[in-house]
Amino acid sequence: MVKIDFLISKESLSFLNELNEQNKKTLKIIKQHLEKYFNKDKGFYIGSNIKMFKNIEEPTYRIRINDDIRLIFSYIKKDKGLIPIIKYIGFRKDIYEKYKRKYYPEWNFELEKIEIEKHINSVKKQEIVVDLIPEEGYLKVPLNEIEEALKNIDPYLCLDREQEKVVNENYKKLVLVKGGPGTGKTTLVLRKAFLTISKQNGININNIKIVTLSEELRDLYNSILNKYTKSIRNEKKDDKKFNNFSFSFNSLIYNLKSEGLFNNLQFENYKTLEVAVKNKVERNNFLKNNLNTDEKRIVLDYINNKKSKKNFSYTYDNDFDDYLKENNFNMKKQVFDNLNNHLKKYLSEIQNDQLDRDLEILKYLKSHNIKTNNNNLKFFVDESQDFSEVQLEIIKRLSELNPNNELKLFVAGDIHQKVTKSTFNWEDLFLEESHGNKLFVELKKSYRFSNNIKKFREEVLKKLPQEKGIKDGALDKIEVINKVKGIKPIMTIVDENKFVRSLLEISKDQKNLVGQIMIFSDEKDKELLDEIENETEKFMVVSSKDVKGLETDSIIIYRPFKNKKKLKKEEWNNLNVMLSRAQNNILIINTKEDYDYFSKHISKDDLYLYEKKFENAFNEFYSNRSNIITNYSFRVMFLNRFNKFFKKYKQGKGNEKTLKEYLSKLIEYELFNVYANAMVELGKYKSAIDTFIKIEEYDKALKVSEKNKLYMETFEIYYDYLKNYEKAIEIFESNLKDSDNIDQIKEKVKNAYLKTKNYLNASYYEDNHDEKIKILQKGNHFKQIAILEKENQNYDSALRYYLKSEKLSNEDYINIANIYFLKNDFKNANNYYKKSKPLKNSDRLKQELLEINSLY
Known part of the structure; x- marks a missing residue:
């Protein structure tokens, strides 16, 4: 079958994703319908299950999937054909109400049967193409990859023209992308890496280095790009191979060291x-x-x-x-x-x-003429505002090792989402570059939140009292692409002492509430809100510093204005992050004191206020809530549920079967950092070490092995991955030299000694006679060679090597005399015996015999 793409809305893909988790049979039926109606070879068959909406200018259709599920779609007409757009998939009971509210609130829907050939089949099937500029807000998905798309939404994200310009740029050495929340910075980083792998046909891809601080985001990058790499190479022998694309700053340096960039730099000695x-x-x-x-x-x-x-x-x-x-x-x-x-x-x-470690690396880069075998290094930095100036300068200098006249550094960030106290602005570092070598793009379209949320967010961030120099005019430049107006943010006032019990009470009967995110900004509230997580799996409680990158339809924010007087820069940034996570629906929970502060500065016109009835506020919020989540957010929510379970499991409250299911999912989702940490907690240290090594987190693997006195693993980490042969030898001589299982690392021990030019010790771990001599020759250890040759009865060779030695000891003279004696050359034997003083008793007899023999 010829492949055909279709466009699908994010929430439709999210709905299919839920079905994939809960009801694979229904998902299979939906896929069969998609293949039936959107099959290019069959000319878009129209059957009795399809009807068309009346009173809508663009032809829009409904497919009856089964008794419960409906699908709404239309087509984009292009010069050479049509491409289907799936606008909405959902349950019959709420699809029309939600679709109407979100897309066409002013129209009433009516359905009519469609005549075969009337609209769709009039287009010649062979003319239908998929090479087009996708509409904003939709995902382009190949039909035969729908199941893969459900697992990995992000590579299929459509980009607007401004973003396409960024990812298609190959001739600027440096690309800088800044933009507010939801403007697609992470998507661009992923998409550009995605396209780079495509261009290289999945071959020699160890030149791609994505750097970000978030472990979850690193796992997501690796999971998506690994699957894509295997699919384009289509080599079964590589199916189990794991390619590490994404790094923390530390693991990046270790990775580059393993590739030979920092041969003389010993991080452990800093x-x-x-x-x-x-x-x-x-x-x-x-x-x-x-x-x-x-x-x-x-x-x-x-x-x-x-x-x-x-x-x-x-x-x-x-x-x-x-x-x-x-x-x-x-x-x-x-x-x-x-x-x-x-x-x-x-x-x-x-x-x-x-x-300072980072400063020492920078100093090393400045003072050494570094050469690398990988001369096509490409660095991608996400959330760059969270790195120090030193770290970014190091990455910048590393990218300059690439001599090619093409993109070598792609940096994305938003200074207004920086929550550390450093005053460094990441943009300043790169704006020093000459104009012709860089592309600097400011993204101004946010695909995340509705107009109501945008308006409320800007009102808060501009009007709350703040210290000098904090106000950000850039907020005005963000254009909302989300076509959904959404509802006004909901605000309520609660008694702090009664809040937890009240929330648990009114949410206990609410279905489909699993994964509802609640954000807090004051760490003192964590203990209070942890009770909510402990009592129910419906809520995910996250601090404002950890919520960056999350994106869902609905967010609850707990006391965002607590103890605020004049916003400091990091507090302003925290508010910016919290207020920009939700797409459509926000519930803000205040105490009376919080609200009094808020109401002095912000108009109440832009929100729904429930001053006395918390239950009413929550019910209003819940009635407008949907389960739209991104791939990344889904993973973070899964991790939240796992962490809650694992905490109970360690307290003896969980069962083995559930634990195995969670651990299996961690591997399936390629959340290797979390899996490895769990293995440490479970005492399965070797499994943890193997996992950390797989994702090139060598410092973490080393920490586990050293703490638990796993000397063999520690030796191999230093030898195989960190290339620190001195430390490997130190571990070997201190802890492994006399062990019974030395044979399995014998070759590595020999090579470690060779790397450190300790040829004598290296020779002890070589069994082959000729190879042993070659090793000793490198160190001019002629006496040791002579001893070996004597044992092997190569007397002439043994004498030659003895005589090459610079200094001969008393014992050496005796050995030479013994060799001459064995050769029946008694005269020379006698001469060398005389040079050895004092003589041992056994040697005295030989000398007397030689003296007697010399008389004849």
């Missing part, structure tokens, strides 16, 4: 424990003796902020005043002078004591 502890004690004593609590916090922030800068040095740069101004700290001149003096003294004292 900061010895003794030095680290010494510096920490010195710093704490300095702060304790000289500063009060507030001053201590300011100084620590200042030092940490300095360390994030690429030009950092442990010297006082007279920039403390600038730092205070940037962060809106006001202090009296006497206090400032006191701090200034103490900082100057403190920083000068520790100048040469503490080594």
Whole structure:
């Protein structure tokens, strides 16, 4: 059958995804209908189950899948044909109400039968094509890959023209993408990596390095790109091969080291424990003796902020005043002078004591002429605002090792979603580049939230009191693409002491509530909200710092305005992140104190306010809630449920069968970091180590092996993956040299000694006589060769090697004499015996015999 693509709305794909989890039989029936009605070879067969809506300008059709499920679709007409668009799939009881509310609220729907040939079959079937510019807000999916698309939605995401321009750019060395929440930054990173793999036909793909801080996002990248790589290569022998595309910053450096980029750099020696502890004690004593609590916090922030800068040095740069101004700290001149003096003294004292790992890597890159076998490295950085300036400078310099005149660095981020206190702006680092070598794009279309949410979010972020320099005019530039107007955000006022019980009570009878996300910003609320998670699996409680990247239809936000007076930059960013997770529906829960603060500054016109009836607010929220989630969000929700179960399991409240099901799903979803951590908790350390190694998290694997005294695994990690042969030998000599199972690592031990040019020790682990001699020759160990040759009765060779030796000991003279004696050359034997003093008793007899023999 000729392949045909169709477009499908996100929520329709989400509905199919749920069926795939719960009712595979129904999913199979839907797929059969899709193949029946959208089969290019059959000319889009129209049967009795299809009817058309009246009173809608664009022809829109309904398919009756079975008694419960309906499908709504239409077509895009192109120059050479048509392509179907699936707009909505859902249950009969609510599809018309929801579809009407979301798409055509002003129309009443009527259905009529469609005459065969009337609309669709009039187009010649051979003219139907799929090469077109997709409509915004839909996913383009090959029909014969629908099941794969359900598992991996993101590669099929359609891009608008501005985004297509970004991913199709191959001739700029640097591409920078900034944009607010929901503008498609992560999608672009994935799509560009996706296209790069396609261009390379899935071959030699270890040049693609995606860097992001989120473990869940790294797992998602790897899962999607691995499946895609295998499908385009179509080689069964590679089906079980795992390609690691996505890295944390640390694992990226280890990966590059394994590829030969940092051969002379030993990460483990950067900061010895003794030095680290010494510096920490010195710093704490300095702060304790000289500063009060507030001053201590300011100084620590200042030092940490300095360390994030690429030009950092442990010297006082007279920039403390600038730092205070940037962060809106006001202090009296006497206090400032006191701090200034103490900082100057403190920083000068520790100048040469503490080594910073990232700074040392940067220093290495600056001072070494690095060459790599992989001369086509391509780096993709997602959530770049969360990396330090030093780390981004390192990645930038690494990308410059690629000599090709094409894209080598793709960076995406949003400075207004940065939740750390560093004042560094990631854009500044890259804007230094010459104009002709870079493409800088600001995305202005958000595909995530409705107009009502956009309006409310902007109102809050602009009108709440905030410190100087925080207001962001860029918010005005975001254009909402979501065609759904949505409902106004819902706000309610609760008694904090009664909130948990009230929520559990009114939600217990609500079906289809599993996975409802609740966000909080104050860590003090975590203990309170954890009770909700412990009592029910319906809610997923997430801090505002961990919710980045999540996207669902409906969000509950708990006390976002708590203890706010004037928003600091990180607080403003936190609010920005929280208010931009939902697509259509937000429920904000306040106390009376929170609401009083909010209502002083924000109009109530843009939300539904329930001042007294929390139950009414929740019911309104629930009635408008749907289960639309992205692939990434689904995985995070699954992880949340797993973590809750695993916590109970460790307390003896879970069963083995459920645990096995969860662990199996972790592997299926390729959530390897989580799986490995679970193996550690379960005491299955070797399984954890193997998993960490699979995803190239070598530092984590090493931590597990060293902590649990798994010396063989520790040796192999140092040898095979970190290429730190000195440490491998150290582990071997300390813990494995006398073990019974040395044979399995004998070859590696020999090679480790060879790598460190310890040829004598290397020879001990070589069994072949000739090879052993070759090894000893490399180190000029002529005496040892002579001994071997003597044992092998190669007396002439043994004598040659002895005589090559620079210095001969008393024992060497005796050995040479013995060789001559065995050759019946008594004269030379006698001469070398005379050179050896004192002589052993057994040798005295030989000398006397030689002297007697010499008389004749």
